[in-house]
Amino acid sequence: MRQKDAALVCFSGGQDSTTCLFWAKKRFSRVEAVCFTYGQKHSLEIEVARQIAADADVPFQLLDVSLLSQLDTSCSLTNTSVEMDREKPADSYPNTFVPGRNMVFLTFAAILARSKGIFHLVTGVSEADYSGYPDCRDTFVRSLNVTLNLAMDEQFVIHTPLMERDKSEVWELADELGVFDLVRTRTLTCYNGIMAEGCGHCPACKLREEGLRKYLARRQSKRK
C-alpha cells in the first residue's frame, strides 16, 4: 500500500537531522526515522538519536552500513589513526568526507521506505554550509532521486528542507518549529562526540556555534 502522507527521515541525532525530523512531523501524518551506523568513533551518537526519536514518538530503525568504512580508510571519522582536518584543505575535501556516504544512506533508506509503503524521504543535507562535500549538493540529490525512481520503478520524493539554509537559518527553522531548546541541548553534532555545545573547536562545533551566535543576534535585533 502506498502512503501519500508518510515520510522516512534520515536521522543521526545531530542539529540538522533533528530539525528535519520535526519539520517532517509538521508536514506528514506518519513519520519514521532511520539511523545509520558505519563505524563512527562515537557510538553515543546512536543513543542520542534513539532517545530523541523515542521522545518524539517516532519509530526508529538502525541500519548497519559499516561496510562503508571498510572500503575507504582515509576518513578521520571512522579511522582512529587518522587525525581530523580542522580546516578544509584548499584543494580538496576535509578528511571527514566519507566517499559515497549520502548515496549509500539514501539508497538504503529508499529500499527500507519502499518496504513500508513510504515514498517521501527527508534528509538534512545543505549546500550552504557543506564543507565542500559533493554529496550535499542539490544537483546530486536531484540526480539520485531520478536514479532511485528508475532503479525500483517507483516515485520517491526526496525532501531537503535545509538545502539553502546556512547554520543560522537552521537554528531559525528549529525555533519556528518550537524545538530550539531541544536542538540546542539534546543533539550531538560534535566530531569529538560531546553533546550540545560540543568540544568547541572541531569544524562541526565551529559551524554550529557561529550559526547560533548569528541567529541569536538576528533574533535579538528583531525583538527590539
Place this chain on the structure above:
Amino acid sequence: MRQKDAALVCFSGGQDSTTCLFWAKKRFSRVEAVCFTYGQKHSLEIEVARQIAADADVPFQLLDVSLLSQLDTSCSLTNTSVEMDREKPADSYPNTFVPGRNMVFLTFAAILARSKGIFHLVTGVSEADYSGYPDCRDTFVRSLNVTLNLAMDEQFVIHTPLMERDKSEVWELADELGVFDLVRTRTLTCYNGIMAEGCGHCPACKLREEGLRKYLARRQSKRK
C-alpha cells in the same frame, strides 16, 4: 593515482558476469573483480566466482551487503520460506527481484574502485533478457553513472557490454572471447544452485538453455 586503463568488474560467477570478466581482460590492462554476498541461498555461488577469478589471475574481493535482504523479505532468492516464481507475473516482477540490488552493488563497487584508483566499472546487466527488472535497464545505468559522478566528484564510466545482447548473443560473445567452454562448464547461473547446465527448470536455467540452443543453431548454420 588515477588509472585510465583499469577496470573493476561486478562479478558473481554466473554466465553473464564471467563473460564480462573476460571482455574486460581483453580491453583493460588491469582488471579486478568484486563479488557481493547478500544472503543468497546458495553460497556455492561465491566459491564458483572465487575460483574463476583465481584461474583468470584476477584479484577478487567479496563485499557483504546482507543488509539488502534484511530490508525486504519478499524475495525468494534470500528468503527460503518464499517459493520462487517460475514465470514472470503479468502485472509485476518475479519475486526473484531484490529491490535496489544493482544500485547498491554498483554504488559500493564505485566506492571500492575509487579507493583503488580505478574509474571503469563493468556490469553484466542486460535489457534484452531482463525479466522486467527495472535496475537492468540502460536508462537506469546511465542515470546511476551521473549520480555516482556527482556523489564523489569523479569521472566513473560504467560499461555494460551485454546491455543489448540476448542470451544467445552472450554465448556468442563468450565464444568470440575464447571462453565458451569455460562459461558453459564452470559458471553457476541456476537459481537452485546447480553448476553449469543447472536444474533446467528455474527461470535462469530456461533462459540460459534457450540462448545456448539458439546460439549453437546459428553457429552450426554459419559453418555449413
